[in-house]
Amino acid sequence: MTSQGHTRRGQIRPFQVTQGRNTQRPLDSAALLLPVRGASETGLTSLGRNAMQICTAGSAVSLAELAARIELPLTAARVLALNLVDSGHLAPTHVQAPDIDLLMKVREGLLRVV
Amino acid sequence: MSYDPLLPSGRRVRPAKIVVLGPFGVGKTTLIGAVSEIEPLATEELMTAAAADVDTALTAGKDTTTVALDFGRLTVAPDVVLQLFGAPGQQRFAPVVDDLLRGALGVLVLVDPARLAEAFWCLDLVAARTVPHAVAVNSRPGTPAYPAAEIRDALLVPPTVPIVDIDAREHRLAVLALLAVVSTALRENPT
Numbered sequence: 001m002t003s004q005g006h007t008r009r010g011q012i013r014p015f016q017v018t019q020g021r022n023t024q025r026p027l028d029s030a031a032l033l034l035p036v037r038g039a040s041e042t043g044l045t046s047l048g049r050n051a052m053q054i055c056t057a058g059s060a061v062s063l064a065e066l067a068a069r070i071e072l073p074l075t076a077a078r079v080l081a082l083n084l085v086d087s088g089h090l091a092p093t094h095v096q097a098p099d100i101d102l103l104m105k106v107r108e109g110l111l112r113v114v
Numbered sequence: 115m116s117y118d119p120l121l122p123s124g125r126r127v128r129p130a131k132i133v134v135l136g137p138f139g140v141g142k143t144t145l146i147g148a149v150s151e152i153e154p155l156a157t158e159e160l161m162t163a164a165a166a167d168v169d170t171a172l173t174a175g176k177d178t179t180t181v182a183l184d185f186g187r188l189t190v191a192p193d194v195v196l197q198l199f200g201a202p203g204q205q206r207f208a209p210v211v212d213d214l215l216r217g218a219l220g221v222l223v224l225v226d227p228a229r230l231a232e233a234f235w236c237l238d239l240v241a242a243r244t245v246p247h248a249v250a251v252n253s254r255p256g257t258p259a260y261p262a263a264e265i266r267d268a269l270l271v272p273p274t275v276p277i278v279d280i281d282a283r284e285h286r287l288a289v290l291a292l293l294a295v296v297s298t299a300l301r302e303n304p305t
Contacts, residue, residue: 106196
C-alpha cells in the first residue's frame with residue numbers, strides 16, 4: 001500500500017470519491033457527460049459540485065476531460081461521473097461503433113479547418 | 115430518468131474518437147496540440163501488472179502503474195465532438211491501448227523515420243485489431259527526407275494504408291493526416 005499523500009494527487013481523494021464502492025461500469029474515457037437541466041445541486045458533495053461546474057462550463061465534456069480538470073485518475077473520475085449519472089445530474093453519451101453519418105461529419109469538420 | 119437534449123434540434127452531441135499511436139517522443143502530443151481546440155490535457159490511467167482485476171485498482175501500488183494519456187478535442191459539427199487520444203505504442207501498455215481503441219473510428223500511427231523499428235509493434239497491433247489506420251511520418255526539420263516508397267517497404271505497410279508526410283507542429287499537415295484516417299475509415303466501414 002502506498003503512503004497517504006496530502007497533495008491533490010494523493011491517494012486520499014480517490015477513496016473519498018468512491019466511498020469504498022468500486023464498481024467500474026463501462027464508461028469510455030471519450031464518453032461525453034452532458035449536464036441534466038434542472039437537476040438540483042443540493043446534496044452534492046463539493047467534489048460533485050466541482051464536477052458539475054466543469055461539465056457545465058465546457059461544451060460536451062468527456063470523462064477524460066473531467067478527470068484531467070478535476071485532477072483525479074480516470075478510474076476515480078469514472079466512479080464520480082457514474083454516481084452523478086445515477087443521481088440524475090449527468091447524462092452520458094457513449095462512444096459507439098462509427099456509422100457513415102458520423103464519419104462524414106468528422107470528415108467535413110476537418111476539411112473546414114484544413 | 116429524463117433529460118433535455120443539449121441541442122435545440124433534439125439531437126444529442128456524440129463523441130468520435132481517433133487514437134494517435136506511437137512510441138515516446140515521436141510527437142503525439144505536439145500533433146494533438148496542433149489540432150485541438152483546447153490545450154492538450156493529460157489524464158492518468160491505471161494499469162495492473164499481472165492478471166489482477168483492474169476493477170480493484172483505484173490507486174497506483176506495487177502491482178499497478180499509471181500511464182499518462184494526452185488528449186485533445188475538436189468540435190467538427192454541432193452534434194459531433196472529435197476526441198484525439200495519444201496512446202503509447204509499446205507492448206507493455208497493450209491493455210491501456212486496447213481500451214483506447216474501443217470505439218475509435220481509426221488510428222493514426224505516428225512514425226519517426228529515424229526510428230522506424232519502434233513503429234513495428236504499433237503496426238502489428240492495428241493490423242491485428244483490424245482498425246482503420248493511416249501512417250504519418252514525422253520528419254524533424256534538418257533531417258533528410260525519406261522517400262515514401264522506402265518507408266512503405268521498411269514498415270511493410272500495404273498499399274491500402276495511406277502514408278502521409280507531416281511536421282507534427284503544423285496544424286494543416288496534422289489535419290491532413292487525420293483526414294487520411296477518416297478516409298480509410300469511410301472506405302472500410304461496413305454500414
